[in-house]
Amino acid sequence: MSQALDEIKIGGLGASRKRVEDNRFLRGKGNYVDDIVLPGMLHMEILRSPLAHARIRSVDASKAWDIPGVRLVLTGEMMATRNLAWMPTLSYDTQAVLATDKVRFQGQEVACVIADDPYIAKDACEAIVVDYEPLPVIVNPTQAMAEGAPLIRDDKENQHDNVVYDWEVGDKAGTDAAFARADRVSSLELHYPRSHPSPLECCGSIADFDRSTSKLTVYMTTQAPHIIRAAVSMVAELPEHMIRIVSPDLGGGFGNKVPVYPGYVASILASILLERPVKWIEDKSGNLISTGFGRDVYLQGELALRNDGKILAVRMHTDADHGAFFSDAQPSKFKIGLMHSAFACYDIPYAHLTARGMYTNKAPGGVAYRCSLRVTEAMYFQERMVQAAADDLGIDQAEFRRLNFVRDDDFPHRTPFGFLTDSGQYGKCLDVGLQAVGYENFLKQKEEAKKRGRLLGIGISTMTEPLGAGNSREYDILGIKMFDSAELRVHMSGKAILRTGAKTQGQGHETTWAQIVSHELGIPAEDIVVEEGDTDTAPFGMGTYASRSTPVAGAAVAMVSRKIRAKARKLAAHLLEVSEEDVEWELGRFYVRSARDRGVTIQECAMAAYSNMPDGMEPGLENNAYYDPPNLTWPFACYIVTVEVDPQTGVWDVLNVVAVDDCGVRINPMIVEGQIMGGLTEAYAMASMQFITFDAEGNCVGSNYMDYLLPTAWETPGFELHEVVTPCPHHPIGAKGVGECATVGGPAAFVNAVMDALKGTGVRNIDMPLLADRVYEALTLRHDVSGAPPVKTDDA
Amino acid sequence: MYPSRFRYEAPQSLDHAINLLHEGAGEAKVLAGGQSLIPLLKLRFAAPELLVDINNISGLDYHRFEADGTMRVGALCRHAALERSSILASRAPTMAAAAPLIADPIVRNRGTLVGSLCHADPQGDWASVVTALGGHVVALGPDGRRAIPITEFVSGPFQNVLAIDEIAVEAVIPAPKGNAAGGYLKLERRVGDFATVGVAVAIDTSGNQVTRAGIALTGVGGTTIEAAGAGQALVGRPLTADTIERAANLAAEAAKPRTDHRGSAEYKRHIVHTFVTRILNRVTETADKAA
């Protein structure tokens, strides 16, 4: 009778279970915001500013009102009468909902039309006449800091320049002293260009205010429904219990769907005014030019080195371009996210970071684009600086890393910026990677090729990154602590529904969360439904971004399952007529310690919870758990890329990509591998083509997919994946975050590979993206190619 | 997509289509593959009153060689059909090289060569190919047919010389004078991107002499550029390192690139040079192998 359950067969921990959500996605049966149609629904379109910086003299919407089928035209002036022209951002700044005084970036929301159908709404937007007085435009931090630069945020009292913040962290005195002692200083200036998360599905909402119940329901594209509920309650001054946010299927998020956007707010106001559902669906250009971007940070970095290869100290200064409003979605305490997680995998005694943020006439919202809050920039800067330092010292780049890694027996390790890393096998990951790529052999090949005029290169990127904010002591958003939650209801037949405060957007929570429950309770994964995204039913949580779901919500899933198991144990004791102490657990089953054959399954316990509970026991089998992680999780990754550069064109081809990821215990290895491949694709994209830039007038070059380049299956290289497993010491099932590792650590490997191919030419750096013309320029003119790819013209 | 309002007609004959265009009095547009027109409608850069969809007209999807070696491509012959064509692969090397480089496979399933010529995008690949091959477009209107050399057909960026009630019914490539050789190379930032630089080279050879040569450039000027001098430099001579270098230099000189976010003018000119050289070197290598 007592055949132990096979955990892999029931879809538990470690099972490469096919994603259950794919059943509907692959059949075109997903339910996205735009699929939802409500009776009497109206459609909203946004009129956006064609100019990057201009005073608004007047907005004349009379012609729009005249078009049959137009129900409402919202302008900044109308919003202002309701105190809604401005809204708070997630970084304690304010952002215009609809412009009143000035427009501050191209694509800024100026007016909204609500009409019977989207065609009419669009026609009416074109009929609105806005009189603009153009103002001088600022498109980068240097211009923002220049003497006499126009003041972008003249709406803010006490704002006399374009500086958002000046911030620092680390030990300045110790760092300075270490630099004074150094044999050598290796310095590098880098730019991480502005990019856009560009989820397949753009942002959108359907606001449905019901006067008879006073309830506002908003279906919307959000990665963090509960935060949105709090924000809407604040902004729209509605009581929280009368707001229901529903985030249905999301077509990707990548951080883009964390902020509150003007379109959401306008659709809500329109629904309240019109008492009808109002749908707003952003188009691709609207999404690319106005919503949360990623990166756009300049670095001045220095490493203090000893001749034997030891790094003594690191000094970094970053200038970040935040656009017109400071609306980064990030923990309140840190102004430049977790930039100071840089160099966490290296044993460096001293570090100091200064960071400055600037307003410019570009779209706001430095979101964590598949990134744990500026960690992508941190690791890119780190790994480019490490490669340059190894070259400066004439030490092999792999050896240099090994020399400086935190050792396996050195955990927990306090980084010079104050983080606590707790686990890892850095050297082993590097070895696995070097072996897989055939390092020594490639170096020989490279030398051979060089003799024949061919340029081969190899790039390495190794890093550990902090994933899974919180802990609540240090991480909050607008004062709300960054914990997360899960609620589990086991029905009488032993089937269950699980809800969490996270929100899947492609990561496969519906699959993996069930696997965690399955691991803890022995209920087959297919017997568990996972539901997220409805604030009326899901427990309060901070949502999904920054690779926090598995570290935080996933931990809550394990913890709530354990609570259920604790109650089931009491039920088992009752059913088995023994005392609780005599009951033992194995996957899916309690048994009597002294008689293994005498047992009850978890399903039998569930039935008893509704039909045969002991006297005095509360009926039912459900519970919830709020999880506040003791620390971040620290996955480690080693990415190695080999390339060949065509010296005549600057075109480079990827020969090989090897990825070694240590993300602790893997819940669903197939999903983890999917995440890594997706991340590597984005890393390749970032390194080779993907960026948004602006011309001198602030026109966004990259407002559509012909100009904003996303890689396709044709040019994306293949990836060879390897794993090392160092369980997370504090996570209930030993898992670490992984969703972003490859996006974060990958770009430097590609860039380092191209730079390695150019070694010996005197070129120290080419900033991303490494478009062929930039590589060719560096190669032929033997100079660095730096900064955002300028929109050059013949006239300039 | 939410374009401006328009009327839509899908006639089943060329006569009917021409009548509709005539009625449209300049406010009508032909819809072929839609791969350029639909994006323009979507962005509301174009707002025609009438769309005349020619996709229901039968007998326009051909591409074939005449007995004398002339090649004809009908108005509804898709890029994909040319990409998969075995006769193209064996007899029209320049076209065969270009077909798989147009856009991406999805666009190639719908877009047409003739539509691409009509669209007259300076970054369109087919115009260079047809120019290098010395082809022409056949237009049909109320007054009948006329043949328009490709170099006259394109009158400026996004402009052609068709009358408002004319339809381009086919593109015609003249029979080669000898062995057809050549190629097309394109520098793009990723698959599906328009050319930063595209180079079409079409040469006919007899013995080791070049009997006819055409070189045309994509993306390096306000319109497709015919590097006539570069082609002329090869005619009556064998392909040697010297003649190739001369042609490459002349082609680079003929280019009128602008510096933009795809690269500097200098870089693009250099790529023209590199590509002409590479295509002609490959032609000589293939000839050497065959010999």
Ligand SMILES: Cc1cc2nc3c(=O)[nH]c(=O)nc-3n(C[C@H](O)[C@H](O)[C@H](O)COP(=O)(O)OP(=O)(O)OC[C@H]3O[C@@H](n4cnc5c(N)ncnc54)[C@H](O)[C@@H]3O)c2cc1C
């Ligand atoms: C994502 C994407 C990438 C692309 N990349 C490339 C590329 O790399 N290289 C490239 O060359 N092209 C590229 N294109 C354009 C593509 O090749 C188009 O198919 C082609 O330019 C137009 O052909 P069509 O049949 O689709 O024409 P349509 O879009 O239907 O029409 C284009 C124009 O020509 C007119 N027209 C069409 N047919 C006729 C006719 N028979 N008579 C008179 N007028 C006519 C139309 O009225 C319209 O003005 C790309 C397009 C897309 C969407």
